[in-house]
Amino acid sequence: MDTILQTAHLKKVFPRKDGEDIVAVDDVTFSLKKGEKLAIIGESGSGKTTVARMIAHLLEPTAGQVMLAGEDITNAGGAKLKEVYTRMQMVFQNPVDSFDPRCTLGDGISESLLNHGKSKRQAAEMTKNLLALCGLGEEFAQRYPHEVSGGQCQRAAIARALAIEPELVILDEATSALDVTVQAEVLDLLNRLQEDRGIAYLFICHDIALVQDFCDRVIVMHEGKIVEEGIPDEIINNPQQAYTKKLIDSVL
Amino acid sequence: MSQAITPTIRVQNVRQNRLQRKLWFFGGLAILLILASFFSDYLCPYDPYLQDMSLTKAAPSAEHLLGTDRYGRDMLSRVIAGSKTSIFSTLLLVGFIAVFGSIIGIICAWAGKWVDTLLMRMSDMFLAFPGLVFALAVAAVLGGGVHNAIFALAAISWPKYARLARSQTLALQSAAFMQAAKMAGSGTCKIIRKHVLPNIAGPILVTAMLDIGTMMMELAGLSFLGLGAKPPIPEWGSMMSDTRNLLPTQPWVTLSPGFAIFFSVMIFNLLGDTVRDYLDPKNRK
Numbered sequence: 001m002d003t004i005l006q007t008a009h010l011k012k013v014f015p016r017k018d019g020e021d022i023v024a025v026d027d028v029t030f031s032l033k034k035g036e037k038l039a040i041i042g043e044s045g046s047g048k049t050t051v052a053r054m055i056a057h058l059l060e061p062t063a064g065q066v067m068l069a070g071e072d073i074t075n076a077g078g079a080k081l082k083e084v085y086t087r088m089q090m091v092f093q094n095p096v097d098s099f100d101p102r103c104t105l106g107d108g109i110s111e112s113l114l115n116h117g118k119s120k121r122q123a124a125e126m127t128k129n130l131l132a133l134c135g136l137g138e139e140f141a142q143r144y145p146h147e148v149s150g151g152q153c154q155r156a157a158i159a160r161a162l163a164i165e166p167e168l169v170i171l172d173e174a175t176s177a178l179d180v181t182v183q184a185e186v187l188d189l190l191n192r193l194q195e196d197r198g199i200a201y202l203f204i205c206h207d208i209a210l211v212q213d214f215c216d217r218v219i220v221m222h223e224g225k226i227v228e229e230g231i232p233d234e235i236i237n238n239p240q241q242a243y244t245k246k247l248i249d250s251v252l
Numbered sequence: 253m254s255q256a257i258t259p260t261i262r263v264q265n266v267r268q269n270r271l272q273r274k275l276w277f278f279g280g281l282a283i284l285l286i287l288a289s290f291f292s293d294y295l296c297p298y299d300p301y302l303q304d305m306s307l308t309k310a311a312p313s314a315e316h317l318l319g320t321d322r323y324g325r326d327m328l329s330r331v332i333a334g335s336k337t338s339i340f341s342t343l344l345l346v347g348f349i350a351v352f353g354s355i356i357g358i359i360c361a362w363a364g365k366w367v368d369t370l371l372m373r374m375s376d377m378f379l380a381f382p383g384l385v386f387a388l389a390v391a392a393v394l395g396g397g398v399h400n401a402i403f404a405l406a407a408i409s410w411p412k413y414a415r416l417a418r419s420q421t422l423a424l425q426s427a428a429f430m431q432a433a434k435m436a437g438s439g440t441c442k443i444i445r446k447h448v449l450p451n452i453a454g455p456i457l458v459t460a461m462l463d464i465g466t467m468m469m470e471l472a473g474l475s476f477l478g479l480g481a482k483p484p485i486p487e488w489g490s491m492m493s494d495t496r497n498l499l500p501t502q503p504w505v506t507l508s509p510g511f512a513i514f515f516s517v518m519i520f521n522l523l524g525d526t527v528r529d530y531l532d533p534k535n536r537k
């Protein structure tokens with residue numbers, strides 16, 4: 001299978017005025033195959049979101065490269081970046097903040113469709129279908145982000161990420177605000193899309209049990225570094241690192 | 253539980269309703285003033301420039317509700333005609349500096365680096381001028397007149413809007429929904445139009461509303477000092493200055509434009525306050 005995403009020695013340093021720079025991400029190298037479901041787990045502050053933001057070109061890496069389907073996109077811009085975003089989408093960690101408070105959820109979901117040549121009518125129709133796909137009625141297109149629950153907003157955010165049929169979706173804690181049944185439904189949907197369209201997922205998550213069910217491979221991050229990598233079952237049953245052990249013991 | 257919640261919702265509703273009524277009231281008055289200034293040519297009972305030497309300094313009467321000045325011109329007509337200069341010019345001025353300043357502010361926030369530094373230092377420069385001194389300098393270089401007074405006021409007041417728009421835009425830039433818009437493939441122009449402008453319009457509008465009264469006073473003040481509108485053009489500030497020696501004997505001549513300034517400034521300031529309270533999320537449901 002081909003690789004869709006590859007990162008090489010990604011590093012992010014946040015400079016601080018008092019001289020003690022924060023090394024949020026350090027030497028992160030991994031690759032993701034087409035249609036693969038890769039999880040990143042790690043405690044809060046371990047640098048998961050920072051990695052995701054660097055891959056999505058929302059944060060400039062201090063060092064390292066990001067490759068999408070073999071092409072270096074670290075310095076992409078303009079039209080090239082627009083094309084990159086048709087192949088890669090992201091579901092943000094805080095779904096309510098990821099929708100403009102002055103636009104409806106429908107506006108947010110159809111924005112990418114309109115930007116890529118769909119007519120208003122087509123976009124509205126597709127938005128309706130996307131909402132239905134994520135288990136939301138069509139009336140949610142008219143709602144504002146503060147008028148829906150966190151879980152509903154999260155599903156709308158997933159609908160938005162799927163709108164232009166990307167090849168790679170980064171899901172940053174995308175199911176954390178959902179209750180168990182809805183979470184199962186959403187994961188089911190993601191699984192279906194992966195089988196039908198071969199979408200790859202970078203699945204950032206706290207919940208190790210969920211990762212075990214859903215993902216093909218898992219990366220364990222600690223203080224910005226990758227400390228362990230492997231098949232979820234193996235890692236959970238036989239962790240090599242003390243940190244991974246601690247992380248697993250704390251949930252199970 | 254529900255007993256604890258219901259009263260606060262009711263209080264909020266009452267407050268919201270009261271605010272809405274206030275908004276309509278002051279908004280209505282302000283619109284009346286603006287309409288009056290716009291159609292002032294048709295509202296004057298007499299020609300504001302027409303001199304009648306047989307009827308100078310006449311006290312208020314049925315024919316001349318506010319009396320006449322020392323050239324026998326009808327004061328009511330002059331006050332109404334003056335609204336064109338005073339209110340209409342102020343609105344144009346505030347509208348212009350709010351739009352211009354906001355554009356500069358958004359450019360600064362978006363471009364960053366040297367563009368930001370350059371434009372912000374320039375705005376600091378204008379901000380550092382004392383208004384009156386700058387107006388004096390402009391009048392000395394370009395001559396007096398209401399246009400130059402407006403120009404001087406515009407030059408020293410746009411930086412306030414630039415700073416406001418810049419800080420608001422910078423705060424927005426880190427918001428997740430802006431990054432989501434970027435990932436949706438929206439270009440800079442679309443992001444500014446769809447996501448930045450609607451989110452920063454509120455605070456800018458409130459500042460502009462509160463600025464109308466201030467600018468009206470400043471413009472009248474400059475005219476009073478002879479740096480703005482020149483007689484015989486009817487303008488409230490210059491009318492007061494022109495007739496101030498009549499205050500002890502024929503007070504209506506000086507007080508009519510004085511009260512016109514007072515009421516207009518008050519109405520626009522109260523409207524500004526109401527709009528600010530209305531847009532305050534704390535007063536929202």
Ligand SMILES: Nc1ncnc2c1ncn2[C@@H]1O[C@H](COP(=O)(O)OP(=O)(O)OP(=O)(O)O)[C@@H](O)[C@H]1O
Nearest residue numbers: 014022024042043044045046047048049050051093
């Ligand atoms: N813009 C920033 N400026 C300075 N430090 C930052 C910034 N963003 C993140 N950090 C720091 O980088 C580190 C990693 O943060 P990150 O958000 O990637 O963690 P995370 O693994 O996503 O955590 P969580 O599970 O809580 O979402 C943290 O120590 C955080 O304080």
Ligand SMILES: [Mg+2]
Nearest residue numbers: 048049050093
């Ligand atoms: Mg995070």
